[in-house]
Amino acid sequence: MTLRHDRVLAATSTSIPGLVLLDLPVPGDNRGWFKENWQRQKLLALGLPDLGPVQNNISFNDAVGTTRGIHAEPWDKYVSVATGRIFGAWVDLREGPTFGAVFTAELDPSRAILVPRGVGNSYQTLEPDTAYTYLVNDHWSPDAAYTFLNLADETAAIGWPIPLDSVEVSPKDLAHPRLADVVPMPPRRTLVLGANGQLGRALRAVFPDAEFTTRAEFDVTDPAAWASRRWKDYGVIINAAAYTAVDEAETPEGRRAAWAANVTAVAELARAAVSNLLTVVHISSDYVFDGTAQVHDEQEPFSPLGVYGQTKAAGDAIVGTVPRHYIVRTSWVIGDGRNFVRTMASLAERGAQPSVVDDQYGRLTFADDIARAIAHLLAVDAEPGTYNLSSAGEVASWARIAQEVYRATGHDPGAITPVSTEAFFAGRSAAPRPLQSTLDLDRIAATGFVATDHWDGLRAYLAETS
Structure with a gap:
């Protein structure tokens, strides 16, 4: 020929x-x-x-x-x-x-x-x-x-x-x-790290065929754990594991633990992803910003105030070197576990009259929304990069949200005493917090994702957990 x-x-x-x-x-x-x-x-x-x-x-x-x-x-x-x-x-x-x-x-x-x-x-x-x-x-x-x-x-x-x-x-x-x-060859697996957290639990419903690991099963801070897997059998790693004790991160022990989980472990994740052509979905935080901007978009430079935010910013920078990555930046997460809404609902039931900060602003983000958004980004093969993700709707303070929890559970919202962040933490050791946590949602909306209005989500969440 x-x-x-x-x-x-x-x-x-x-x-x-x-x-x-x-x-x-x-x-x-x-x-x-x-x-x-x-x-x-x-x-x-x-x-x-x-x-x-x-x-x-x-x-x-x-x-x-x-x-x-x-x-x-x-x-x-x-x-x-x-x-x-x-x-x-x-x-x-x-x-x-x-x-x-x-x-x-x-x-x-x-x-x-x-x-x-x-x-x-x-x-x-x-x-x-x-x-x-x-x-x-x-x-x-x-x-x-x-x-x-x-x-x-x-x-x-x-x-x-x-x-x-x-x-x-x-x-x-x-x-x-x-x-x-012939036994058909199964697709590459999806691995979820941090299976017992609020997001990890929400991901189970959206990714029923994924492999979920807890800290006891896969310690992300242990290099031996990363060496124990045949990573070519995986296609996606969703990293829902993180050190999130914001105040404890300011202590010597907490600082070491935060850097180990949020930075060193993320470097291991990035190394595995680059070597094996994996897609990484990594959860970020509004704490990478100092909260001086009214609304944060994906291009805003990092400006963390405390150790937790510093470690999350460092982790984001590392994940950004992975060719196929999605950094899902979120705030004020509410899911199955301990969180602000459950705490307020419990206080309402006990007749408490708590003081709640009224100068920190943002939107709740329901873990179900985050799980849906991750599935959406993967399904539509969205452009790699960072995507802000919170629930949608009116921006509110923590005090306003507490009042809505009291109202939705049949209690007097007037029982909430609004206070400034400075007054709330007076005399206590606490990490600095961004006062403005509102995230711009335009980029993820452009992919076709529709976030839940956080007031609607709040009422549905309280109905499910009451």
């Missing part, structure tokens, strides 16, 4: 999601030819994912009709031909609606194909001295899960150019199961 030298770089989607056929320019003259087999910048511009290859393999086949496959590995593969020509067949062996879908094509040096994780790969040589080459983004491991399909499967019904009874096939390939007996 005469090699085509007139192709231009182009990517074509196939009937199998994520399986992309590429035309490669192969300029040549009487001396031979040249091609850029893998050119990251150009291929990313075509919309291909960043493969991040760690290994380059070559399989040389000296005879026509050499047939190999059908093998699905838990990594991505970029297949091309250096010399000769092949008939390639790919079968989707992943869980999902396209399980069993087949695509075939001939490859020579002017064509390549990106084979996503879980898609079965096979080929048959059509010319002697064929050099089949492929890049992969993980190393072979005996602990990894592999999936195989028989080359002669009747359901896939691959139209091999040379009959299988006339070619060289290994006994191992001949023994692979039929499609009806």
Whole structure:
């Protein structure tokens, strides 16, 4: 077959999601030819994912009709031909609606194909001295899960150019199961760190198939925990684990604990994500700001007042180095656990008349809203970066919210005594707090996410927890 030298770089989607056929320019003259087999910048511009290859393999086949496959590995593969020509067949062996879908094509040096994780790969040589080459983004491991399909499967019904009874096939390939007996390869897992927190509990309802870990099961401050996982089996890590004891963080012991959980552990997370091409969702805080701006947008520079805010700002900066990341910055979180609303409801039931600060302003953020927003960002494949997220609606002070809790639970809102932050903490050791915590929601709204009005959310929350 005469090699085509007139192709231009182009990517074509196939009937199998994520399986992309590429035309490669192969300029040549009487001396031979040249091609850029893998050119990251150009291929990313075509919309291909960043493969991040760690290994380059070559399989040389000296005879026509050499047939190999059908093998699905838990990594991505970029297949091309250096010399000769092949008939390639790919079968989707992943869980999902396209399980069993087949695509075939001939490859020579002017064509390549990106084979996503879980898609079965096979080929048959059509010319002697064929050099089949492929890049992969993980190393072979005996602990990894592999999936195989028989080359002669009747359901896939691959139209091999040379009959299988006339070619060289290994006994191992001949023994692979039929499609009806194949266990589909599951998708990469989602891991949630901090499963017992308010957000962790809310995430369980939104990500029922995710893996949830508590501090006892996965101590984010222990380097050995990070080394114990096969991270290539994961696709997303949602980091809902953090040190959040704002006042305790100002003590010597608390300062060390805050930096360990909010910074050192986040560095381990970022290292795992970069090395394994993972998507990270990291929860940030309004405490990264000093609260002097009336409304905080995503471009505002960090200006934390206390240790907790400093550690959260440092963690955000680290996560920002991960190519695929979402920093979800939030404030005044209310969920299943100890929080301001539950405290006020309990005080109301006991007839208490508490003093509540009236010069700190913001909006409540319900953990259910955060969980929905995270799922939304992942589902719409939003642009990586930072997204402010609170519940929506009227900005209010803590004292106003306390009054609404009293009113909604049938108690006198006049029992709340508004006081300044300075007066409330007089004589007590406390961390400095931003007075303005209102977050601009325009960026996440532009992705199509609609946040709950926090007054509506408050009434629904009290009805559920009463």
